[in-house]
Amino acid sequence: MNDSLKHLPQVGDVIAEREKVEAGFRDLHPPLTQRQAIIESQRCLYCHDAPCIEACPSDIDIPRFIREISEDNINGAAQTILEENILGGSCARVCPTEILCEQHCVRNHHAECQPVLIGRLQRYAIDHMHFAQHPFVRSADSGRHVAVVGAGPAGLSCAHRLATHGHRVTLYEARHKPGGLNEYGIARYKLVDDYAQKEIDFLLAIGGIEIRYGQRLGDNLDLDTLERHHDAVFLGLGLGDNRRLGLDDENAPGVATPGLLPATDYIRELRQSDDLLQLPLARRCVVIGAGNTAVDMAVQMARLGAEAVTLVYRRGVEAMAATAHEQEIARANGVRILTWARPEQVLLDHTGRLAGMRFERTELRDGNLAGTGETFEIGADAVFSAIGQCFDDHSLAEAGELARELGRIRVDGHFRTTRQGVYAGGDCIAPGEDLTVQAVQHGKLAAEAIHQDLMAQQEVA
Amino acid sequence: MKAPTRQLDVDLAIEFAGIRSPNPFWLASAPPTDKAYNVERAFAAGWGGVVWKTLGEDPPAVNVSSRYSAHFGHNRDVLGFNNIELITDRPLETNLREISEVKQRWPDRALIVSLMVPCVEESWRAILPRVEATGADGIELNLGCPHGMPERGMGAAVGQNPDLIEQVTRWCKTHSRLPVIVKLTPNITDIRAASRAAKLGGADAVSLINTVNSITSVDLDRMIARPIVGHQSTHGGYCGAAVKPIALNMVAEIARDPQSAGLPICGIGGISSWQDAAEFVALGAGAVQVCTAAMLHGFRIVEELQDGLARWMVSKGYRRLADVTGRAVDNTTDWKHLDMNFQTIAHIDQQQCIQCGRCYIACEDTSHQSIAKLAEEDGTRRYEIIEAACVGCNLCQITCPVEGCISMVPQSTGKPFMSWDEDPRNPFRELA
Ligand SMILES: Cc1cc2nc3c(=O)[nH]c(=O)nc-3n(C[C@H](O)[C@H](O)[C@H](O)COP(=O)(O)OP(=O)(O)OC[C@H]3O[C@@H](n4cnc5c(N)ncnc54)[C@H](O)[C@@H]3O)c2cc1C
Ligand SMILES: Cc1cc2nc3c(=O)[nH]c(=O)nc-3n(C[C@H](O)[C@H](O)[C@H](O)COP(=O)(O)O)c2cc1C
Numbered sequence: 001m002n003d004s005l006k007h008l009p010q011v012g013d014v015i016a017e018r019e020k021v022e023a024g025f026r027d028l029h030p031p032l033t034q035r036q037a038i039i040e041s042q043r044c045l046y047c048h049d050a051p052c053i054e055a056c057p058s059d060i061d062i063p064r065f066i067r068e069i070s071e072d073n074i075n076g077a078a079q080t081i082l083e084e085n086i087l088g089g090s091c092a093r094v095c096p097t098e099i100l101c102e103q104h105c106v107r108n109h110h111a112e113c114q115p116v117l118i119g120r121l122q123r124y125a126i127d128h129m130h131f132a133q134h135p136f137v138r139s140a141d142s143g144r145h146v147a148v149v150g151a152g153p154a155g156l157s158c159a160h161r162l163a164t165h166g167h168r169v170t171l172y173e174a175r176h177k178p179g180g181l182n183e184y185g186i187a188r189y190k191l192v193d194d195y196a197q198k199e200i201d202f203l204l205a206i207g208g209i210e211i212r213y214g215q216r217l218g219d220n221l222d223l224d225t226l227e228r229h230h231d232a233v234f235l236g237l238g239l240g241d242n243r244r245l246g247l248d249d250e251n252a253p254g255v256a257t258p259g260l261l262p263a264t265d266y267i268r269e270l271r272q273s274d275d276l277l278q279l280p281l282a283r284r285c286v287v288i289g290a291g292n293t294a295v296d297m298a299v300q301m302a303r304l305g306a307e308a309v310t311l312v313y314r315r316g317v318e319a320m321a322a323t324a325h326e327q328e329i330a331r332a333n334g335v336r337i338l339t340w341a342r343p344e345q346v347l348l349d350h351t352g353r354l355a356g357m358r359f360e361r362t363e364l365r366d367g368n369l370a371g372t373g374e375t376f377e378i379g380a381d382a383v384f385s386a387i388g389q390c391f392d393d394h395s396l397a398e399a400g401e402l403a404r405e406l407g408r409i410r411v412d413g414h415f416r417t418t419r420q421g422v423y424a425g426g427d428c429i430a431p432g433e434d435l436t437v438q439a440v441q442h443g444k445l446a447a448e449a450i451h452q453d454l455m456a457q458q459e460v461a
Numbered sequence: 462m463k464a465p466t467r468q469l470d471v472d473l474a475i476e477f478a479g480i481r482s483p484n485p486f487w488l489a490s491a492p493p494t495d496k497a498y499n500v501e502r503a504f505a506a507g508w509g510g511v512v513w514k515t516l517g518e519d520p521p522a523v524n525v526s527s528r529y530s531a532h533f534g535h536n537r538d539v540l541g542f543n544n545i546e547l548i549t550d551r552p553l554e555t556n557l558r559e560i561s562e563v564k565q566r567w568p569d570r571a572l573i574v575s576l577m578v579p580c581v582e583e584s585w586r587a588i589l590p591r592v593e594a595t596g597a598d599g600i601e602l603n604l605g606c607p608h609g610m611p612e613r614g615m616g617a618a619v620g621q622n623p624d625l626i627e628q629v630t631r632w633c634k635t636h637s638r639l640p641v642i643v644k645l646t647p648n649i650t651d652i653r654a655a656s657r658a659a660k661l662g663g664a665d666a667v668s669l670i671n672t673v674n675s676i677t678s679v680d681l682d683r684m685i686a687r688p689i690v691g692h693q694s695t696h697g698g699y700c701g702a703a704v705k706p707i708a709l710n711m712v713a714e715i716a717r718d719p720q721s722a723g724l725p726i727c728g729i730g731g732i733s734s735w736q737d738a739a740e741f742v743a744l745g746a747g748a749v750q751v752c753t754a755a756m757l758h759g760f761r762i763v764e765e766l767q768d769g770l771a772r773w774m775v776s777k778g779y780r781r782l783a784d785v786t787g788r789a790v791d792n793t794t795d796w797k798h799l800d801m802n803f804q805t806i807a808h809i810d811q812q813q814c815i816q817c818g819r820c821y822i823a824c825e826d827t828s829h830q831s832i833a834k835l836a837e838e839d840g841t842r843r844y845e846i847i848e849a850a851c852v853g854c855n856l857c858q859i860t861c862p863v864e865g866c867i868s869m870v871p872q873s874t875g876k877p878f879m880s881w882d883e884d885p886r887n888p889f890r891e892l893a
């Protein structure tokens with residue numbers, strides 16, 4: 001990315017007050033104080049067969065942990081959360097609760113119109129737990145050794161659950177840090193203070209999990225070798241590639257148009273930055289897309305100090321994947337949301353750098369999206385595309401017999417791929433919802449399936 | 462400056478046991494009525510009367526430090542309040558002087574003096590003329606303090622013994638012309654024994670309840686009950702909202718006791734809203750006293766108490782408190798006189814239901830399995846009463862978080878009124 005934006009000024013060149021910039025990247029929602037947590041926990045009705053539980057992708061017993069908070073049993077509450085969701089701390093921060101647990105809280109009904117703040121209570125419990133001993137124990141060593149590829153939420157969750165069952169786990173991770181998108185993708189103000197790494201330290205404290213970095217499947221690692229050395233393999237590869245806009249002048253591999261890049265590239269840099277003031281700043285920028293990634297990109301650029309941030313989407317607001325809550329955050333940060341327009345052409349200045357983009361207005365014609373022929377231009381120092389990530393087939397280039405579905409890995413109800421002994425979960429599988437909590441759940445359930453299958457083999461043998 | 466408002470067409474003034482008061486709200490004998498400073502602030506705020514903090518013989522009582530504790534709800538709302546204080550810790554002379562000064566300055570307010578002296582006639586004969594000389598309107602006998610004083614043969618030690626109640630009351634009637642209100646302790650098996658004794662002794666009225674023996678909580682780190690004095694604790698007297706149901710029952714027991722007929726009752730215990738006060742009055746009280754609510758919120762609550770009561774009375778067409786006093790007494794009876802043929806059944810208003818499932822699990826686990834949980838097509842759920850199984854216990858209505866969502870609907874059974882005495886299922890019917 002550096003290359004693509006190195007002609008731009010740095011944040012520090014434009015914004016003098018460091019504090020102002022840094023303040024924009026602290027907790028989006030400040031944590032609840034003890035008193036707030038107690039009051040909020042009292043609002044929970046302790047529903048029977050609670051609808052919120054059904055809506056949590058990771059099956060957390062929500063009324064139970066909230067009641068434990070209200071009874072000042074914080075460790076009990078934390079354990080209730082962690083036994084279903086070992087990354088409950090980051091999920092509490094990043095889950096779009098407004099479309100998950102909180103959307104289904106019965107307190108939304110007309111009588112109150114305000115759900116219990118489940119996510120923030122979950123964070124309270126995890127942030128305030130103090131265990132004298134690690135709350136999870138490993139069963140006796142099973143003698144089995146499982147390979148987990150990808151140390152994102154799916155892989156980590158799978159590794160942890162396998163470890164509890166006594167299996168040895170080696171995590172193969174392409175990058176040099178664990179966490180996946182928790183480390184490299186989630187908006188900076190959602191996971192502050194290096195939380196992803198702290199949470200992983202806690203997770204690994206169970207023991208029996210070894211991580212090897214710089215190990216990229218399809219590169220310096222292949223599936224056959226993994227299968228030979230392990231009793232089972234779990235793939236938690238995430239989505240390594242970005243969808244392209246499909247325009248002339250868009251970056252062909254290796255040929256970058258200065259100023260045009262995928263939003264995730266910039267976000268990764270932002271997440272890793274030690275000094276926000278050294279990041280390149282696009283004073284006028286355009287973000288193309290309608291999902292949470294697009295919103296994250298737009299909001300973060302606005303908080304860095306950009307003067308004009310425009311988010312452009314080819315359909316109407318109601319069709320945007322970003323939740324209403326996320327859209328509200330975008331507007332509150334001064335992001336202009338422009339709908340019914342699609343990119344037509346990248347505009348370059350005489351030096352070949354990006355100068356803006358031409359859009360064509362769109363409309364629905366007989367239910368199909370169509371251009372109206374009317375165009376307009378927006379001047380910009382950078383254009384970030386955020387129209388979706390996709391599975392990077394390069395990882396499995398040599399594993400041809402692994403079936404795909406909708407461009408991702410196909411699995412059955414037990415997260416088994418079409419290759420015996422190889423399982424997959426998280427964003428890289430077909431029915432993925434592309435949520436952290438979903439990835440955690442997949443990893444957990446896949447680990448249970450692997451455990452069952454390994455135990456069944458043992459019985460046969 | 463507030464705009465002048467229309468006067469409500471209702472008269473809250475009362476005459477209780479011969480004592481006049483501009484409204485029925487009195488402060489109970491306790492810290493709020495400890496000295497002239499507090500009492501004058503209370504009168505300025507609008508209280509109709511006060512019962513001065515209990516006087517005793519000199520030397521005055523001595524209190525420990527750390528005196529109160531509470532039973533909290535989860536949001537730190539004080540459900541119940543507990544104290545280990547004794548009677549006044551100021552010299553008798555000081556109290557008497559202040560009482561006469563205050564009475565002179567506030568002649569229209571009721572000023573009653575609470576007393577507790579040793580259980581010998583001489584002690585009472587000595588103190589009563591001095592109280593009378595202050596110009597006070599009446600005396601209240603504190604026969605109910607459950608802590609500290611009983612260990613010295615006073616307070617509840619007297620109040621738990623009907624013979625002593627009668628005896629002390631008679632001494633007071635003999636040696637004083639002031640109206641005598643006997644304050645009863647709830648720490649007794651049958652409250653009627655105490656009120657009957659007071660009546661026999663010639664009491665002009667009873668007031669109840671004094672505090673209930675209590676321990677509110679235990680510090681589980683230090684293993685000491687609360688309130689903590691050094692490294693120890695002792696039981697105290699319980700009051701505040703949590704004791705209201707106990708007090709209401711005792712007031713009703715006396716109100717419908719033929720042997721106490723005509724004895725005026727001053728209701729005390731957990732009164733914090735006008736509704737609480739109205740309920741005491743409905744069950745037979747002619748005046749009420751408040752302590753804890755004032756201690757928690759200050760004297761200003763008397764404004765809401767008066768205004769709420771007055772507006773409610775107007776809405777019901779009551780002109781005076783006496784019109785309300787005892788209205789609910791006749792409808793309070795013994796279990797055996799209830800209608801065995803009455804049938805009520807729960808009804809869920811589906812419009813209001815928020816599908817929390819609390820009614821379902823309560824009935825399913827602990828009552829009569831009379832609520833069905835149905836899955837709707839859209840994945841939501843629906844709860845329905847199985848009317849044939851519902852016994853009308855009210856449990857679901859009580860646990861439902863939405864007020865008004867579950868109603869109990871009386872059924873027309875077509876059967877006549879039938880008491881347990883008349884019920885063929887009663888094995889002792891013949892005897893009855
Ligand atoms: C910008 C952005 C913002 C998001 N915000 C939210 C949010 O707010 N809330 C939310 O719930 N979800 C959010 N998501 C989605 C969420 O981050 C993902 O659903 C989740 O991280 C998926 O976890 P995963 O383990 O499947 O994949 P990832 O997190 O992508 O982890 C995959 C891991 O595998 C490694 N890997 C990949 N290929 C190989 C290989 N060939 N060999 C070895 N290792 C490999 C990667 O380096 C990575 O560590 C966001 C996503 C993005 C892109
Ligand atoms: C701190 C405290 C001290 C009290 N002292 C006395 C007392 O000296 N004499 C007395 O008759 N009752 C005393 N009481 C009892 C109250 O007068 C009253 O009967 C009781 O608190 C119930 O009313 P409530 O629920 O409104 O507080 C005391 C109560 C409290 C809380």
Ligand code: SF4
Pocket residue numbers: 055056057058059060062085088091092095097100101102118119122437
């Ligand atoms: S994990 Fe996410 S969806 Fe589940 S309860 Fe927690 S915040 Fe809600």
Ligand code: SF4
Pocket residue numbers: 043044045046047050051052053062063066104105106107116118817
């Ligand atoms: S739905 Fe809401 S009120 Fe009910 S248990 Fe869940 S959080 Fe509590």
Ligand code: SF4
Pocket residue numbers: 809813814815816817818819820821844857860861862863866867
């Ligand atoms: S308790 Fe009330 S709100 Fe809850 S399901 Fe039952 S009827 Fe509905």
